[in-house]
Structure formats: C-alpha cells, structure tokens
Amino acid sequence: MTAVLSAPLQASGTDAGHIESCVGPGLATSTESAARRRRIAPLARVVGADECVPSAAGPPVRYANLDYAASAPALAEVADVVQGSLAQYASVHRGAGHLSQVTTRRYEAAREVVRRFARARVDDNVVFTRGTTDAINLAAHATRGDVVVLDIEHHANLLPWCAPDQSGSSRVRVVQACDTIEDTLVALEAELASSPAALLAVTAASNVTGEVLPIGRLAAVAHRHGARILVDAAQLVAHRRISMVSHGIDYLVFSGHKLYAPFGAGVLVGRADWLDVATPYLAGGGASAQVAIGTDDESGADVAWHTGPARHEAGSPNVLGAIAIAAACEALADIGFESIGLHEAELTARLDDGLAGLADVTALRVFADSTDRVGIAGFDVDGLAPRAVAEHLSSVAGIGVRDGKFCAHPLLKRLGHPEGAVRASFGLGTCSDDIDRLIDALTGLTRARTA
Known part of the structure; x- marks a missing residue:
C-alpha cells in the first residue's frame, strides 16, 4: 500500500x-x-x-x-479503506450475522496493527479512545500515586493529572524544564529521587516547537526511581518510528487525526495491570461481562466487569476510526x-x-x-x-x-x-x-x- x-x-x-x-x-x-x-x-x-x-x-x-x-x-489510502469498509459495516462483538463478524474481525485486527506499529509488548492492552486527550484521561483514571510532568506539556498531558484521583488526593508534581535537555533530565532525576512517584508523563515532541525529547533516556530515569512512563506521542508517531519495547515506554498515547486518519479516534497502548484493576472508564454495555439487579434487600446492580481493552470501551466503539488508524499505521510503514x-x-x-x-x-x-x-x-x-x-x-x-x-x-x-x-x-x-x-x-x- x-x-x-x-x-x-x-x-x-x-x-x-x-x-x-x-x-x-x-x-x-x-x-x-x-x-x-x-x-x-x-x-x-x-x-x-x-x-x-x-x-x-x-x-x-x-x-x-x-x-x-x-x-x-487524511491519506488517500486511509480514506479508501474507510470508504471500502462502509458497505460491510455493522455492530461488533456480539452479533452472529456475517457482517457483524466481518466488522468485529476488522476492529480487532486494527488493534493488532496498532500493537505492531507501536512495537508494544505482546501482553500490552490496546484501548481505542476518542483521541490523545481521552487516552490520557483514561490513564489518569487508572493511575494511583504521584505523577511528575514538565511545564512544557500540552494541556492534554497536564490538566488530567491536576485533577484529584479517586481517593481525592492531588498527585501532580510539575517540574520546570531547563534551558537544555541535559539539565532538564537532571531536574527530573532529582524530582523523582526526592519522593516516590507512580508515573512520569512526558511529551515526545513539543507541539509548539517540534523539538523531540530523548524518550529512551527519560524512561530510564523514571524506571531507576520505580516510576513508569507515559509518553504523549501525538506529535511524534507520524514522523518517527517508535518502539515501546526498545524505548522502555510503559504507556503510549496518540490520536488518529494527527496520523493522517482524521476519523475521530485515538489509542492508549500499555501495561494491563493498572488498567485491569481500575474501575471501568465508562459504565455500560461491552464493559460488563455479567449484570444482575439487586433483590428487595439490595440496591443497585451486581456487575462483573471485563478485563482487557473491553473494560474501558463501553458502548459502541468508533469502528471506522479504529480501522482508519490501522490503515494509517500500515501506510506509514509502507512509505x-x-x-x-x-x-x-x-x-x-x-x-x-x-x-x-x-x-x-x-x-x-x-x-x-x-x-x-x-x-x-x-x-x-x-x-x-x-x-x-x-x-x-x-x-x-x-x-x-x-x-x-x-x-x-x-x-x-x-x-x-x-x-x-x-x-x-x-x-x-x-x-x-x-x-x-x-x-x-x-x-x-x-x-x-x-x-
């Protein structure tokens, strides 16, 4: 292609x-x-x-x-793939009909294409979202503990961390970037060494200047001090090859509309453990495995939630958006x-x-x-x-x-x-x-x- x-x-x-x-x-x-x-x-x-x-x-x-x-x-190839998928578009996952089965296979295949494109680990979750902002908010929902960020971040990688977590605690620690990357790495090292943190959340490339940060070195700094790293790659994935394994990235987020797939979708790729124990990002169909209404002596509902990507993809997913992202990943790899x-x-x-x-x-x-x-x-x-x-x-x-x-x-x-x-x-x-x-x-x- x-x-x-x-x-x-x-x-x-x-x-x-x-x-x-x-x-x-x-x-x-x-x-x-x-x-x-x-x-x-x-x-x-x-x-x-x-x-x-x-x-x-x-x-x-x-x-x-x-x-x-x-x-x-949109890349022309991406638009062509989306257009070609419309004739066979149907609801996913729970339909026995032929078109539902075809669409489900395409949706899940898109997940695997994204996993390979990001060079993620085989057991990483690939969760489709509405975009980078939504993906970071999902990550913030699933993160417990302090989060360290730089002051150069896009608001999408700043404001979600500023909100209190589910325990009501404020956990963001903002480090001012220095005049050089080298001094900024030293400042981050000092901050992470000063007090435990769960996560370092950083941009891969500035959306203001385009400057690329050394993600592998940032990941090493985080891991040295027991923290994980989330990388906002919205401005990088269309321009540079990324390997979550080689760079040591725990969580990667990006949007389709910056990847030549402007059809309203994004992704969060990363380690399953935090995501599997977090309450579902949205409550609804698709995220729930079993639901029972309470008896007269009980209130509410007794719900068994899925683990894996389905846990945080309640409702009808943006199937065409996911297909578009996968098509863009394949097109970029071909180029x-x-x-x-x-x-x-x-x-x-x-x-x-x-x-x-x-x-x-x-x-x-x-x-x-x-x-x-x-x-x-x-x-x-x-x-x-x-x-x-x-x-x-x-x-x-x-x-x-x-x-x-x-x-x-x-x-x-x-x-x-x-x-x-x-x-x-x-x-x-x-x-x-x-x-x-x-x-x-x-x-x-x-x-x-x-x-």
Missing part, C-alpha cells in the same frame, strides 16, 4: 501570478531564488491536496496546508520512516533558512541543545499579533497556519509570548512550493510594514 508520488502536486495556473500580485514587494526576487533550489515533491497523496480557497484580490488559489500539527489531512525523515528534514531546513532571513521573525525554541525536530516551527513576527499574521497568510496567500497559545499556555508564557505565536507545521503532503509560498508571504508582509 505505497503512496509515494513521483511528481509534486501542481498549483492552479493562476496561483503563482496571483500570489505575487498580493503579498507585496520583493516577492518576484524571492520566487526566482526559490525556483533555483531543488523542488521537493509531496511524499504521499492526501485528500484535499488540490483544494482551492478564496484569495483577497483575485481568483482562488491552491490551499497551502501548513497546519498538520492540529489535524493532518518508511527513513523516507519520511528525509522529506521532513529537507523541508525543515528550507523553512528554517527562510525564517532566519527575515529580521522581524523570531523562531521559538525550548532547549538550546535540541538537535531533532519534527515538522513544526513556532515563530513570532515582531509588532504583529499572531492572529493578524495568520489572517494575512490566509486571505492574501491561501496559507493555513495555526495561531494562539496551542493549548500550552505555561510554555508560551515562559518563552516570552504570553499572547501566543504563529505555528507552521507540515508532513507527507507538503512540497517545497508550500514552504516557499509561506516565506514569500512573510517577506511581503514584513517589507510592507517598513515601506
């Missing part, structure tokens, strides 16, 4: 000329310079690649989607993470070089010693509100980026941008023309301010 393309997607015939006319002086020179550089084609076919959007002063232009970190477009890494490294270098050439633009970084990033770049344009920059890029150049605080308010504050910043992010469907268009539009915007 390969999706490698041999040529870049082409913009509409009016695209280049229109963009030149509306982003301001200096664009032609920048465009000519970009044309002399090597063109980078999309690495895979994504749904909506040729979508055109309105422009401020001319015909529609091809949409340059640079907002992959929020929600990546190969070496190819994905090379593609993104070339685009990242092109973007970084372009942003570095703009005097009014400042790139965001958390760590001075970070050497690896996924396809995410947070930046600020001096003197302009992030929303104003994003609106300009959209209306004038047909570019979609993110602006704001990216559900990471504490991090933006400590980086000196309490009002937010702008974020460009990209992936398999991105080509060099998209990056060049962003740099050209920012060049025109900054020059227009000084003209």
Whole structure:
C-alpha cells in the first residue's frame, strides 16, 4: 500500500501570478531564488491536496496546508479503506450475522496493527479512545500515586493529572524544564529521587516547537526511581518510528487525526495491570461481562466487569476510526520512516533558512541543545499579533497556519509570548512550493510594514 508520488502536486495556473500580485514587494526576487533550489515533491497523496480557497484580490488559489500539527489531512489510502469498509459495516462483538463478524474481525485486527506499529509488548492492552486527550484521561483514571510532568506539556498531558484521583488526593508534581535537555533530565532525576512517584508523563515532541525529547533516556530515569512512563506521542508517531519495547515506554498515547486518519479516534497502548484493576472508564454495555439487579434487600446492580481493552470501551466503539488508524499505521510503514525523515528534514531546513532571513521573525525554541525536530516551527513576527499574521497568510496567500497559545499556555508564557505565536507545521503532503509560498508571504508582509 505505497503512496509515494513521483511528481509534486501542481498549483492552479493562476496561483503563482496571483500570489505575487498580493503579498507585496520583493516577492518576484524571492520566487526566482526559490525556483533555483531543488523542488521537493509531496511524499504521499492526501485528500484535499488540490483544494482551492478564496484569495483577497483575485481568483482562488491552491490551499497551502501548513497546519498538520492540529489535524493532518487524511491519506488517500486511509480514506479508501474507510470508504471500502462502509458497505460491510455493522455492530461488533456480539452479533452472529456475517457482517457483524466481518466488522468485529476488522476492529480487532486494527488493534493488532496498532500493537505492531507501536512495537508494544505482546501482553500490552490496546484501548481505542476518542483521541490523545481521552487516552490520557483514561490513564489518569487508572493511575494511583504521584505523577511528575514538565511545564512544557500540552494541556492534554497536564490538566488530567491536576485533577484529584479517586481517593481525592492531588498527585501532580510539575517540574520546570531547563534551558537544555541535559539539565532538564537532571531536574527530573532529582524530582523523582526526592519522593516516590507512580508515573512520569512526558511529551515526545513539543507541539509548539517540534523539538523531540530523548524518550529512551527519560524512561530510564523514571524506571531507576520505580516510576513508569507515559509518553504523549501525538506529535511524534507520524514522523518517527517508535518502539515501546526498545524505548522502555510503559504507556503510549496518540490520536488518529494527527496520523493522517482524521476519523475521530485515538489509542492508549500499555501495561494491563493498572488498567485491569481500575474501575471501568465508562459504565455500560461491552464493559460488563455479567449484570444482575439487586433483590428487595439490595440496591443497585451486581456487575462483573471485563478485563482487557473491553473494560474501558463501553458502548459502541468508533469502528471506522479504529480501522482508519490501522490503515494509517500500515501506510506509514509502507512509505518508511527513513523516507519520511528525509522529506521532513529537507523541508525543515528550507523553512528554517527562510525564517532566519527575515529580521522581524523570531523562531521559538525550548532547549538550546535540541538537535531533532519534527515538522513544526513556532515563530513570532515582531509588532504583529499572531492572529493578524495568520489572517494575512490566509486571505492574501491561501496559507493555513495555526495561531494562539496551542493549548500550552505555561510554555508560551515562559518563552516570552504570553499572547501566543504563529505555528507552521507540515508532513507527507507538503512540497517545497508550500514552504516557499509561506516565506514569500512573510517577506511581503514584513517589507510592507517598513515601506
């Protein structure tokens, strides 16, 4: 199921000329310079690649989607698999009918595909959820004891731990990340050594800057002090190969919609013991193995709950979402993470070089010693509100980026941008023309301010 393309997607015939006319002086020179550089084609076919959007002063232009970190477009193969599954879609697990049996097999097969993709242990649970946020809330529901987190986390990996556990105890301990990864590892080691903790919960890659953390080393720190580690891999799994066994990961969470499977599902993969003794995340059908109503001398119901993934998957599951995640895992494996890494490294270098050439633009970084990033770049344009920059890029150049605080308010504050910043992010469907268009539009915007 390969999706490698041999040529870049082409913009509409009016695209280049229109963009030149509306982003301001200096664009032609920048465009000519970009044309002399090597063109980078999309690495895979994504749904909506040729979508055109309105422009401020001319015909529609091809949409340059640079907002992959929020929600990546669906891979064409994933959309095809979902579409092909609809004709045989039925309820799962308790139906004797042929289509119910077919759908059940597909749903459970999706669980095994995810297990292999994550290189999980054979006895790990793979629980399908609504997304990363839901998966972390499930993990928080099942965790007893203190939880250590960094202050750079997305709110999804911060707020669930801040809530009291089922005993009513507050258990989160927030460690401030240092200026370097090395010093941050030392700070985490000291915190875990100071008092026992059940879990270290960390991001694998920052959703603000794209910087990748050394997950294997973080796992070793946690395990040295008797803690387990949960890794929020929402921003990593589409970009880098992960091995729960090799990296020493106890729990891994991620979302389909950042994995080119935007069909409303996510996963929690991890050790079964905590999950099997936790009360069901949702009470209802599917999670219950046996139910009896109390007698006149009793109240409520006597329930025997399942163990395993079913314990926390009450109700009718998002079967198509699970199938989509599995299809995306297989598609990424077919493309190969070496190819994905090379593609993104070339685009990242092109973007970084372009942003570095703009005097009014400042790139965001958390760590001075970070050497690896996924396809995410947070930046600020001096003197302009992030929303104003994003609106300009959209209306004038047909570019979609993110602006704001990216559900990471504490991090933006400590980086000196309490009002937010702008974020460009990209992936398999991105080509060099998209990056060049962003740099050209920012060049025109900054020059227009000084003209």
